[in-house]
Amino acid sequence: MNPIQVGLLGIGTVGSGTFKVLQRNQQEILRRAGRGIEITMVADLDVERARSIVGEGVQVVNDARQVIANPAIDIVVELIGGYGIAKALVLEAIAAGKHVVTANKALLAVHGSEIFAAARAKGVTVAFEAAVAGGIPIIKALREGLTANRIEWIAGIINGTTNFILSEMRDKGLDFDVVLKEAQRLGYAEADPTFDIEGVDAAHKATLMSALAFGIPVQFDKAHVEGITKLSATDIRYAEQLGYRIKLLGITKRREGGIELRVHPTLIPAKRLIANVEGAMNAVVVQGDAVGTTLYYGKGAGSEPTASAVVADLVDITRLATADPDHRVPHLAFQPDALADTPILPIEQVQTAFYLRLRVADEAGVLSRITTILAENDISIDAVLQRESAEGEKQTDLIILTHETVEGRMRAALASMQALSSVLAPIVSLRKEELA
Amino acid sequence: MNPIQVGLLGIGTVGSGTFKVLQRNQQEILRRAGRGIEITMVADLDVERARSIVGEGVQVVNDARQVIANPAIDIVVELIGGYGIAKALVLEAIAAGKHVVTANKALLAVHGSEIFAAARAKGVTVAFEAAVAGGIPIIKALREGLTANRIEWIAGIINGTTNFILSEMRDKGLDFDVVLKEAQRLGYAEADPTFDIEGVDAAHKATLMSALAFGIPVQFDKAHVEGITKLSATDIRYAEQLGYRIKLLGITKRREGGIELRVHPTLIPAKRLIANVEGAMNAVVVQGDAVGTTLYYGKGAGSEPTASAVVADLVDITRLATADPDHRVPHLAFQPDALADTPILPIEQVQTAFYLRLRVADEAGVLSRITTILAENDISIDAVLQRESAEGEKQTDLIILTHETVEGRMRAALASMQALSSVLAPIVSLRKEELA
Numbered sequence: 001m002n003p004i005q006v007g008l009l010g011i012g013t014v015g016s017g018t019f020k021v022l023q024r025n026q027q028e029i030l031r032r033a034g035r036g037i038e039i040t041m042v043a044d045l046d047v048e049r050a051r052s053i054v055g056e057g058v059q060v061v062n063d064a065r066q067v068i069a070n071p072a073i074d075i076v077v078e079l080i081g082g083y084g085i086a087k088a089l090v091l092e093a094i095a096a097g098k099h100v101v102t103a104n105k106a107l108l109a110v111h112g113s114e115i116f117a118a119a120r121a122k123g124v125t126v127a128f129e130a131a132v133a134g135g136i137p138i139i140k141a142l143r144e145g146l147t148a149n150r151i152e153w154i155a156g157i158i159n160g161t162t163n164f165i166l167s168e169m170r171d172k173g174l175d176f177d178v179v180l181k182e183a184q185r186l187g188y189a190e191a192d193p194t195f196d197i198e199g200v201d202a203a204h205k206a207t208l209m210s211a212l213a214f215g216i217p218v219q220f221d222k223a224h225v226e227g228i229t230k231l232s233a234t235d236i237r238y239a240e241q242l243g244y245r246i247k248l249l250g251i252t253k254r255r256e257g258g259i260e261l262r263v264h265p266t267l268i269p270a271k272r273l274i275a276n277v278e279g280a281m282n283a284v285v286v287q288g289d290a291v292g293t294t295l296y297y298g299k300g301a302g303s304e305p306t307a308s309a310v311v312a313d314l315v316d317i318t319r320l321a322t323a324d325p326d327h328r329v330p331h332l333a334f335q336p337d338a339l340a341d342t343p344i345l346p347i348e349q350v351q352t353a354f355y356l357r358l359r360v361a362d363e364a365g366v367l368s369r370i371t372t373i374l375a376e377n378d379i380s381i382d383a384v385l386q387r388e389s390a391e392g393e394k395q396t397d398l399i400i401l402t403h404e405t406v407e408g409r410m411r412a413a414l415a416s417m418q419a420l421s422s423v424l425a426p427i428v429s430l431r432k433e434e435l436a
Numbered sequence: 437m438n439p440i441q442v443g444l445l446g447i448g449t450v451g452s453g454t455f456k457v458l459q460r461n462q463q464e465i466l467r468r469a470g471r472g473i474e475i476t477m478v479a480d481l482d483v484e485r486a487r488s489i490v491g492e493g494v495q496v497v498n499d500a501r502q503v504i505a506n507p508a509i510d511i512v513v514e515l516i517g518g519y520g521i522a523k524a525l526v527l528e529a530i531a532a533g534k535h536v537v538t539a540n541k542a543l544l545a546v547h548g549s550e551i552f553a554a555a556r557a558k559g560v561t562v563a564f565e566a567a568v569a570g571g572i573p574i575i576k577a578l579r580e581g582l583t584a585n586r587i588e589w590i591a592g593i594i595n596g597t598t599n600f601i602l603s604e605m606r607d608k609g610l611d612f613d614v615v616l617k618e619a620q621r622l623g624y625a626e627a628d629p630t631f632d633i634e635g636v637d638a639a640h641k642a643t644l645m646s647a648l649a650f651g652i653p654v655q656f657d658k659a660h661v662e663g664i665t666k667l668s669a670t671d672i673r674y675a676e677q678l679g680y681r682i683k684l685l686g687i688t689k690r691r692e693g694g695i696e697l698r699v700h701p702t703l704i705p706a707k708r709l710i711a712n713v714e715g716a717m718n719a720v721v722v723q724g725d726a727v728g729t730t731l732y733y734g735k736g737a738g739s740e741p742t743a744s745a746v747v748a749d750l751v752d753i754t755r756l757a758t759a760d761p762d763h764r765v766p767h768l769a770f771q772p773d774a775l776a777d778t779p780i781l782p783i784e785q786v787q788t789a790f791y792l793r794l795r796v797a798d799e800a801g802v803l804s805r806i807t808t809i810l811a812e813n814d815i816s817i818d819a820v821l822q823r824e825s826a827e828g829e830k831q832t833d834l835i836i837l838t839h840e841t842v843e844g845r846m847r848a849a850l851a852s853m854q855a856l857s858s859v860l861a862p863i864v865s866l867r868k869e870e871l872a
Contacts, residue, residue: 021584021726031651031774032583034766129581135727137581144580145565145573147468148457148747215467273709273733290457291571291734291744297709298730308727311584323763327756330470338467 003036004318007067007098009089010079011044014103014130016053017303018077018310025311033315043067068093075317077310078102087111094118094126099321101313103130103306106195109204112211112218116331123325127313132205133158133282135305136298137312142212142286143333149288151213153253155266155435158205160280160300161196162228162248164188166265167278170236170245176229188280198227199248199263206250209284210261214254214342215334219261222344226264235357235428238399239267242385244355244432245275251433258345267355267432274435285435293436348408353382353432356400358417359425362389366422367398373420377413379405395424401432439472440754443503443534445525446515447480450539450566452489453739454513454746461747469751479503504529511753513746514538523547530554530562535757537749539566539742542631545640548647548654552767559761563749568641569594569718571741572734573748578648578722579769585724587649589689591702591871594641596716596736597632598664598684600624602701603714606672606681612665624716634663635684635699642686645720646697650690650778651770655697658780662700671793671864674835675703678821680791680868681711687869694781703791703868710871721871729872784844789818789868792836794853795861798825802858803834809856813849815841831860837868 006022008015019039022029030036043064044050050060064080067073068089076093078100080086086107091114093100100119102108108115108128119126129139133156142151157163161183168179180197183189195201207220228248239246244267253260268275273295277283282300287293299305320328330336360366367386374381385399402410410429418427442458444451455475458465466472479500480486486496500516503509504525512529514536516522522543527550529536536555538544544551544564555562565575569592578587593599597619604615616633619625631637639661647654664684675682680703689696704711709731713719718736723729735741756764766772796802803822810817821835838846846865854863 017726025584025586025725028586028651029583031770032766034762034771034774135724136730137577140576140581141573144752145576145748146744147465147751148461148744150461150464215464273712276709276712288571288744289461290453290740290747292738292741294572294732294734296730296732299728302728304726305728308582308584308724311726312581315583316580319765320763323759326470327759327763329755330468334467335470338470 001035003038004074004321005038005040005072006075006077006314007041007043007070007073008039008077008079009043009064009067011042011050011053012079013303014306014310015079017307019054021304021307021311029311029315033318035318037314037318041067041070041073064089065092068096068098073098074321075099075101075314078104081106083107083110090115091118094122094124097122097124099124099317100126101310101317102126102128103310105131105201105204105208109207109218109220112208116336119331120336125317125328126331127317128208129313130306130309132208133284133296134298134300134302135308136282136284136296136300137309138284138296139212141296142209143329146286146288146291149290151254152287152289153251154209154213154284154286155249155251155274155433156206156209156284157247157274157277157282158250158284158300159196159202159248160282161189161193162202163277164280165197166228166246166248169233170240173233173237175233176231197229199225202248202250203263206252206261206263209250210252210259212333213252214259215332215338215340216259216342217339219344222261224262224264224347224350228265231265235430238357238385239355240270242383242399242401243270244268245270246430247275249433255345255351258343258349260350261344262347262350264431267430268435272435348411350407351404352407353404354402354410355430355432356402357428358398358423359395360398361422361424362394362396363422369420369422370398370417373413373416374402377409379409379413437471439474440510440757441474441476441508442511442513442750443477443479443506443509444475444513444515445479445500445503447478447486447489448515449739450742450746451515453743455490457740457743457747465747465751469754471754473750473754477503477506477509500525501528504532504534509534510757511535511537511750514540517542519543519546526551527554530558530560533558533560535560535753536562537746537753538562538564539746541567541637541640541644545643545654545656548644552772555767556772561753561764562767563753564644565749566742566745568644569720569732570734570736570738571744572718572720572732572736573745574720574732575648577732578645579765582722582724582727585726587690588723588725589687590645590649590720590722591685591687591710591869592642592645592720593683593710593713593718594686594720594736595632595638595684596718597625597629598638599713600716601633602664602683605669606676609669609673611669612667633665635661638684638686639699642688642697642699645686646688646695648769649688650695651768651774651776652695652778653775655780658697660698660700660783660786664701667701671866674793674821675791678819678835678837679706680704681706682866683711685869691781691787694779694785696786697780698783698786700867703866704871708871784847786843787840788843789840790838790846791866791868792838793864794834794859795831796834797858797860798830798832799858805856805858806834806853809849809852810838813845815845815849
């Protein structure tokens with residue numbers, strides 16, 4: 001059979017990795033797929049650079065629409081990113097009857113429903129293994145490997161930049177701003193790191209996993225998103241003393257009445273495997289009712305790790321290119337007519353345990369006033385750490401770990417505690433998950 | 437579409453788990469697969485117990501051949517185990533045109549080539565996700581998730597019994613025999629634990645992963661297999677002092693000239709994620725040239741975790757039941773006509789680093805004589821730990837970590853060292869892997 005022909009839209013980091021991997025492992029991939037897979041056309045605004053990567057023999061154009069219009073192209077790989085032109089091009093490629101492979105989590109988390117519906121109507125596939133956790137085959141695990149399970153929850157370190165920053169903050173006791181600069185210098189953070197450090201990138205990925213796990217549409221707008229910019233080295237240190245590490249987690253969880261979907265810094269027990277995932281690595285924990293806890297670990301970004309996922313999608317599509325679309329795995333794991341309208345819960349209804357740090361006056365009765373407020377809000381205490389105040393010091397840090405409670409209650413309690421005259425600074429509150 | 441009909445051969449631990457999971461998650465699975473999956477017939481020698489598990493509405497027989505002969509059955513699930521009757525039944529089921537799902541690693545590691553060839557000839561699938569690492573979708577990761585990669589090596593904790601025993605030995609400083617009895621009492625080890633503790637079970641699984649990773653036939657007879665029965669608490673302790681943990685690993689590695697396939701206790705750096713996999717849990721590390729290091733973690737045994745893998749296979753088959761067999765993923769990841777005859781290397785040619793413990797006379801010149809022998813055999817030393825001998829003691833432990841060498845050289849060196857008069861007891865040698 002003649003090779004399947006692939007057109008690349010955009011040949012930056014991931015695109016050039018995809019080209020290199022397909023070339024280098026051509027034989028290995030052919031032996032697996034049973035059919036050659038060749039990039040025969042590339043569109044990039046920088047035609048010269050593109051040409052220098054792919055050499056002769058591959059058609060290079062500066063207009064993506066020429067790739068889509070080429071009847072010889074079977075699969076279009078979209079690696080442009082963002083919601084704008086990428087969306088138009090993906091929809092046009094689908095309309096032209098091309099299968100699409102994309103690493104664009106932002107696009108799918110926001111416009112996934114529209115895109116998947118268009119693909120279904122046209123009988124083509126939109127594959128996106130590279131959109132979550134880079135080279136880790138987590139989409140495949142969720143869509144195919146764990147189909148027996150009622151998924152209970154997923155918690156993942158799905159943004160390498162922030163995990164690198166948090167690892168450095170902990171290792172070296174440095175503050176966020178200092179480490180961010182270092183990360184930018186080393187290329188672990190972009191010049192404009194907003195999407196990473198504010199948790200938006202992780203929320204895009206968590207949104208996709210939420211849909212795959214629970215059979216609901218992608219709903220990025222319902223996600224609760226907090227980044228790591230306000231995190232202080234002090235809290236990382238206290239967490240450590242209490243046996244916890246702080247990680248930026250994307251979490252989605254099935255609850256009575258709805259589904260939680262949230263990204264925020266989270267205390268997790270230091271002994272958990274995922275607490276020991278350091279640097280720019282990614283890891284996702286999936287809890288299923290039959291399988292129990294499973295974990296998937298690897299590089300979440302980078303040229304060839306992401307290319308590994310793109311090529312895996314190309315092989316999957318190649319295998320099924322001539323098959324009846326009904327035989328394919330549904331885009332969002334569940335059959336399109338079997339999606340549920342289970343709501344995403346507002347953050348006030350989310351249930352977690354909490355870590356609180358209060359700067360309090362070192363005087364009699366403070367602890368009693370605070371614990372009374374927690375009790376009045378039905379929040380029970382798991383542990384208290386009160387630092388011995390130094391000679392002559394008139395204030396001290398009070399650390400409280402609570403049991404699981406509803407966020408709305410905690411917010412009420414926080415307001416009451418903050419109003420106490422013996423609470424001398426804004427209270428720090430962080431969510432805590434046992435992940436067991 | 438009417439539900440796909442499944443017949444179970446054997447309804448013990450995994451069989452009853454499969455039945456329960458399919459019942460409990462019926463809706464969830466239907467929403468994913470797009471077609472119902474029902475166990476409509478069960479064969480078990482203990483008909484009464486089988487009946488008590490499945491209730492009315494499922495046909496229970498004591499003759500597996502009745503299931504195979506039933507034209508309404510689409511998929512046969514073999515959960516009998518072993519090489520004997522299970523082999524005959526699997527081949528008969530294939531001959532009858534049934535798809536087969538099996539958790540039987542022993543059968544496939546030894547007779548896989550024959551079974552897969554029969555399945556191909558008949559156009560049916562033999563699926564075996566449950567045969568390696570229980571509920572962890574590692575077969576799927578190797579066959580589909582990592583198709584872009586030239587796999588470099590795989591190293592896995594793929595036997596829960598021995599990992600439980602090793603974890604207990606380390607935690608409690610106890611010797612093998614004591615912990616084995618405890619493991620048997622707790623149900624983590626069988627009454628006859630030979631297959632587990634001698635490494636045979638792990639070698640079956642490593643053999644399957646070797647074929648999947650490198651596109652070679654299954655060749656269990658070429659695997660080098662060592663268990664944990666001779667491991668002492670002393671070496672676990674010394675390893676710990678040097679920053680290593682000892683795990684029973686199944687390893688398969690691509691080398692110039694051939695492929696390594698081996699199971700043995702292995703020192704690995706304590707800081708590696710896989711070194712922190714404790715108790716009966718499983719984990720597999722896969723190194724691919726594009727993706728880098730990935731790790732897969734979860735429960736490697738047990739009723740519902742294993743059932744999770746069996747049901748995932750059922751869903752895969754259901755999706756593709758009416759498709760052209762050419763569209764299916766090949767049994768061993770590579771197309772059957774693309775398997776390579778790369779040899780499995782004999783153990784003498786395997787390359788690893790070593791940990792050596794020598795009981796030596798505490799006298800001048802011993803270390804020099806030993807290091808000379810190593811140098812003569814071209815083995816370079818990474819670290820030496822010599823215990824200060826206690827007052828009046830005339831012998832001491834000498835621990836040596838070497839750099840990577842060829843096993844044959846180490847065997848020659850060991851023979852020479854053992855012949856020294858100042859070496860007072862059999863030398864302990866263990867292999868060491870950096871896994872990076």
